[in-house]
Amino acid sequence: MAKIMAVNAGSSSLKFQLIGMPEETVITTGIVERIGMKDSVFTIKVNGEKIQQMFDIDNHAVATKLVLDKLIELGVIQSFDEIEGVGHRVVHGADVLTESVLITDKEIAILEELVDLAPLHLIPNLTGIKAFKEILPTVKQVAVFDTAFHAHMPEEAYMYAVPYDWYERHAVRKYGFHGTSHKYVSERVAVLMGKEPKDVNVVVCHLGNGASICAVKGGVSIDTSMGFTPLEGIPMGTRSGNIDPAVIEYMMVKKGKSAREITAILNKQSGYLGVSGVSSDSRDLWDAANRGNARARLALDVQAKRIADYVASYHCYVGGADAIVFTAGIGENAPSTRSIICARLTALGVAIDEAKNECRGVERLISTPDSKIQVWVVPTNEEVMIARDTVRLIHA
Ligand code: ADP
Numbered sequence: 001m002a003k004i005m006a007v008n009a010g011s012s013s014l015k016f017q018l019i020g021m022p023e024e025t026v027i028t029t030g031i032v033e034r035i036g037m038k039d040s041v042f043t044i045k046v047n048g049e050k051i052q053q054m055f056d057i058d059n060h061a062v063a064t065k066l067v068l069d070k071l072i073e074l075g076v077i078q079s080f081d082e083i084e085g086v087g088h089r090v091v092h093g094a095d096v097l098t099e100s101v102l103i104t105d106k107e108i109a110i111l112e113e114l115v116d117l118a119p120l121h122l123i124p125n126l127t128g129i130k131a132f133k134e135i136l137p138t139v140k141q142v143a144v145f146d147t148a149f150h151a152h153m154p155e156e157a158y159m160y161a162v163p164y165d166w167y168e169r170h171a172v173r174k175y176g177f178h179g180t181s182h183k184y185v186s187e188r189v190a191v192l193m194g195k196e197p198k199d200v201n202v203v204v205c206h207l208g209n210g211a212s213i214c215a216v217k218g219g220v221s222i223d224t225s226m227g228f229t230p231l232e233g234i235p236m237g238t239r240s241g242n243i244d245p246a247v248i249e250y251m252m253v254k255k256g257k258s259a260r261e262i263t264a265i266l267n268k269q270s271g272y273l274g275v276s277g278v279s280s281d282s283r284d285l286w287d288a289a290n291r292g293n294a295r296a297r298l299a300l301d302v303q304a305k306r307i308a309d310y311v312a313s314y315h316c317y318v319g320g321a322d323a324i325v326f327t328a329g330i331g332e333n334a335p336s337t338r339s340i341i342c343a344r345l346t347a348l349g350v351a352i353d354e355a356k357n358e359c360r361g362v363e364r365l366i367s368t369p370d371s372k373i374q375v376w377v378v379p380t381n382e383e384v385m386i387a388r389d390t391v392r393l394i395h396a
Contacts, residue, residue, distance in 0.1 A: 003027065003082050004390050006383040008089040009128025011120055012036055014063045018076065018083075019387040026383075028076050032063040042066060046074050060124060064131035086132045086141045087390030089180065089382060091121035093145035094171060100148065100389040102396075103129055103141040111143075117171070118229065142390040149179030150214075150221045157223040174232070176224035178206045178328075181380040182214040183221075185327045189376050190219075192363060193323065201318035203311050206380065207337065208328035209237040209280065213307065215314035223317055225310050231267055234306045235299075237280035240270035241306060275299035282330045282337060300340065308344035315348060321373050324350065327380040333360045342375060350375060 001020040008015040012035045018027040030044030040057035043050065051074070057063050071077045088103070094114050101107055108129065115122045132141060150158075158174040159167065166172040182204045190197040197219035204214045212226040212233050225233030225241075235241040248262050255262070265274075273280040276299040278288045288296035315321045324345075325331075326338050335357045342352045349372025357366040359377060367375035 001025075002084040002391060003077065004387040005083055005086045005132075006089070006386040006390070007086060007128055007132065008382075009060055009124045011124050014060060014067065014128060016067055017383040017387075018071070019383060021387055021391045024384050024387065028071070029383075030067065032057060032067060035060060035063050042070065044070060044074065046076060060127040061131040061134065064128065065135055068135055080136055080139075083136065083139055085390040085394040086136065086139055087386035088125060088129050088132075088141065088143050089146065089386060090125045090129075090143040091146045091177065092118040092175065093143070093147050093151075094175060095151065095173075097143070097145055098148055098151035100142055100144045100393060102393050103133075103143050107143060117175075140390075140394040142386075142393045144180055144386045144389050146177045146179050147175045149183040150174075150176030150224050152220050153222055153224070160228075172228055174224070174227040176212070176214070176221065177226045177230045178210070178212045178214070178224075179221065180382045180385045181206050181327060182212075182216065182224070184381055184385045185325050185378045186214070186216040186219065188363075188378050188381075189323050189325050192365075192376065192378070193374065195322075200322045201320060203314045203318065203321045203324045205307060205311065205324065205326050205331050205341070206328045207307075207326065207330035207334075210239070211236045211328070211330070213310040213314060215317050217318040223314060231263075234310060235271045235275070235303045237282075238268050238271045238273045240266045240274065272299045272303070275302055282334050286334070286336055300337065304337070304340045304344060307341050311341070311345060312348060315373070323374040323376055325376045325378050327378050332377060332379050335359065338366070338375075338377070345373075348373060 004019050004021050006017045006019060014032045017029045020027050028044060028046055032040060032042050034040045035057050038056055040055050042055060043052045092114055094117055096110055111122060111126055129141060185204050186202045187197045189202055190200045193200060202216040204216060206212050210230055212224055214221050215223040231239050233241045251262050252259060272285055276285055276296040278296050279285055285296045285300055289300055311324055330337050338357055342350050351368045351371040352366050352375050353368045361379055364377050365374060366377055
C-alpha cells in the first residue's frame with residue numbers, strides 16, 4: 001500500500017492525513033495548532049485513539065519535523081521511506097497553475113510570484129512545502145490548488161466589469177476557491193445518483209467558516225461565489241461576502257481607518273459575527289437564535305437569503321440543476337441551516353423531508369420524492385482528492 005501524506009498548512013496550523021492508496025484508507029490524521037505561539041498543540045488520532053500533547057513550536061519547519069518524528073515514535077510508520085508522496089493543499093494557482101502539479105523549484109518560484117494574490121494563505125503553504133522538501137528531500141511533492149477546479153469558468157463568469165487593464169496588467173478577475181471540495185462533492189453526488197459527472201448539473205453549497213457556492217455543469221465549474229479573494233460571495237463566519245464597494249471608502253472616512261483596516265474588518269469582524277455580535281460559529285448562533293436573540297437569527301437569515309439567491313441563479317446558469325448539495329462543517333452538520341435555505345427555494349419546486357434532513361456528517365438524499373431538484377448532504381473529502389492527484393502525478 002502506498003502511503004501518501006495530505007498536508008494543509010495554514011497561517012498557524014498544519015493539518016495532515018496519512019492515506020493508504022489506492023484503497024483510500026485513512027491511516028492517521030492530525031493537526032498542529034498555534035504554531036508560532038507558546039503552547040502549540042499537537043493532536044493525532046492513532047487506531048481511533050486521540051493523543052494530544054503541548055509543545056513550543058516556533059514555525060512550520062519545526063511542526064513538520066515533529067509530525068514526522070511522531071509518526072515513527074507512535075509506530076504509524078517504521079521509516080520515512082514508507083511515505084511515497086506528499087500532497088499539499090495550495091490556496092492559489094491563479095491562471096498560471098491551473099491543475100495539480102509536481103513541485104519543483106520552478107513551481108516554488110511561480111508560487112513566490114503569486115504571493116501578493118493571497119499572502120495570508122500562500123506564505124504558510126510555501127513554508128509547508130519547503131519544510132517537507134527539507135526533511136524528505138527524495139520524496140516527491142505535489143501541489144493541489146483550491147482554484148484549479150474553477151480554471152475553466154467561461155470568460156463572462158470570471159471577468160469583473162472594471163477597466164480591462166486591471167485584468168490584463170494586474171490579474172484582477174474571479175478565481176474562486178474551495179475547488180477541491182466542490183469537485184469532490186459534485187463527482188460524488190453523481191455517483192450517488194447513479195450517473196456520470198458529465199451527465200449531471202449540480203449546485204454545491206460548501207458552508208463552513210469560509211463558504212462558497214459553485215455551479216457545476218457536466219462536471220465543470222462554470223461559476224462560483226468566491227472571487228478575486230475568498231471575501232466575495234455569501235456572508236460567512238467572519239467575512240461579509242458581497243457589499244457595495246462604495247461602502248469601503250465611506251467607512252474609511254467615517255472611522256478614520258485605512259483601506260487595509262476596513263478590509264480586515266470585512267474579513268474578520270463581519271458575517272455571522274458582525275451581524276449577530278454573538279459569534280462566528282453556527283452552533284452558537286443557532287443556540288442564541290433559539291433563545292430569542294433577534295440579531296443571531298438575522299445573521300442566519302441574511303446568509304440564508306444570499307445562499308438561496310446564488311442557488312436560484314446558478315440553477316438557471318447550469319441550465320437546470322439536477323441536484324443541490326450541502327457540504328462542509330455547516331452544510332454537513334446543521335439541519336436547521338439547510339432547512340431555512342431550502343424553504344426559500346420552493347418556487348423552484350424544491351422540497352425537503354425534514355425527517356431525512358435531521359442528519360449529520362452522512363451521505364443522504366434529503367429531498368422528497370416529488371422535489372423538482374434533488375437535495376443531498378455529502379461530506380466533503382479534500383484530502384482524498386489530494387492523495388489521488390499525488391499518486392497520479394508521482395507515477396506519471
Ligand atoms: P473551515 O474548514 O472553513 O474552517 P468547517 O468546514 O470546519 O470550516 O466549518 C466550521 C463551521 O461548521 C462552524 O460554523 C461550526 O459551527 C459548524 N459546525 C460544525 N459542527 C456543527 C454541528 N454539529 N452543528 C452545527 N454547526 C456545526
